[in-house]
Amino acid sequence: MSAPVPRRISVVIPALNEEEPIADVVRACLTTGLPDEIIVVDNGSSDRTADCARAAGAKVVAEPTPGYGRACAAGVRALSPECQIVVFLDGDGSDCPELMEQLVRPVAEGKQDFVIGSRTRGKREPGSMNFQQVFAGRSAGILLRILYGVSYTDMCPFRAIRRDALDRLGMKEETYGWNLEMQMRAARSGLRILEVPVNHRCRTGGESKVSGTLRGTFVAGVRIIATLFRVAAERSVVQA
Numbered sequence: 001m002s003a004p005v006p007r008r009i010s011v012v013i014p015a016l017n018e019e020e021p022i023a024d025v026v027r028a029c030l031t032t033g034l035p036d037e038i039i040v041v042d043n044g045s046s047d048r049t050a051d052c053a054r055a056a057g058a059k060v061v062a063e064p065t066p067g068y069g070r071a072c073a074a075g076v077r078a079l080s081p082e083c084q085i086v087v088f089l090d091g092d093g094s095d096c097p098e099l100m101e102q103l104v105r106p107v108a109e110g111k112q113d114f115v116i117g118s119r120t121r122g123k124r125e126p127g128s129m130n131f132q133q134v135f136a137g138r139s140a141g142i143l144l145r146i147l148y149g150v151s152y153t154d155m156c157p158f159r160a161i162r163r164d165a166l167d168r169l170g171m172k173e174e175t176y177g178w179n180l181e182m183q184m185r186a187a188r189s190g191l192r193i194l195e196v197p198v199n200h201r202c203r204t205g206g207e208s209k210v211s212g213t214l215r216g217t218f219v220a221g222v223r224i225i226a227t228l229f230r231v232a233a234e235r236s237v238v239q240a
Contacts, residue, residue, distance in 0.1 A: 012075030015091035020205025026056035069178035093204030117198030148187035177227025
């Protein structure tokens with residue numbers, strides 16, 4: 001049996017109209033026995049997302065202005081002072097919280113600073129990712145390898161990072177480019193980075209804001225490309 005992971009872990013879950021899956025996602029995180037707190041950021045939902053998350057045991061904070069990055073940043077601001085490791089995952093049921101220890105343990109043991117899941121290297125339920133998502137992750141990975149010498153195969157939202165390292169990254173992106181910005185800044189800062197395969201499921205409720213519509217896919221793609229160029233063009237280098 002593996003040694004227990006230190007209990008200084010917080011989970012941040014951005015959510016927009018995830019009334020159906022959010023309670024199960026929160027409970028699945030709690031079942032791992034890892035997080036000290038679970039923060040669900042209600043990003044302007046028009047349904048009972050906040051109520052369902054709260055009833056399942058999460059701390060709920062509100063970020064009424066839409067934007068994936070804004071929601072993640074609001075969750076970071078709400079972290080307890082004791083938090084040492086932050087885990088991010090989506091609230092739609094597609095990520096697998098039961099695999100959380102694979103991301104957290106290398107950070108908790110001091111071997112890595114940033115661990116990101118790779119859906120493309122793990123087992124994917126049919127229909128859980130479209131071609132554009134797989135292509136975008138692979139393409140961004142190639143560019144980041146050229147820029148920083150760090151290999152990624154995905155922009156998976158399921159990730160764990162040291163709290164102090166995250167605070168030093170200077171995250172700015174307010175929309176869909178948040179995940180890519182974190183990966184770029186982590187690579188540029190010289191953080192110890194590990195990518196691990198994770199399984200991925202089809203969402204268990206609600207509607208996708210990105211892959212579910214042509215407009216959502218286009219808008220997300222534009223924001224991701226803009227983030228790539230913006231961060232790559234920055235001259236300042238954040239030191240780890």
